[in-house]
Amino acid sequence: MAKKEHENNDEFRPNGTIAILVVFVITTLLIWGTIYMILISRGSTI
Secondary structure (H helix, E strand, C coil), X not given: CHHHCCXXXXXXXXXXXXXXXXXXXHHHHHHHHHHHHHHHHHCCXX
């Protein structure tokens, strides 16, 4: 009866982990874009 939960381990998808990863990537891109626009607007050169 224990096998009924996960009959096929190959198709198990960690949905919570995927959701957290997506939120992290979007947040990182937004922060990067904001800092990039601030640097561009100030005329910063490296």
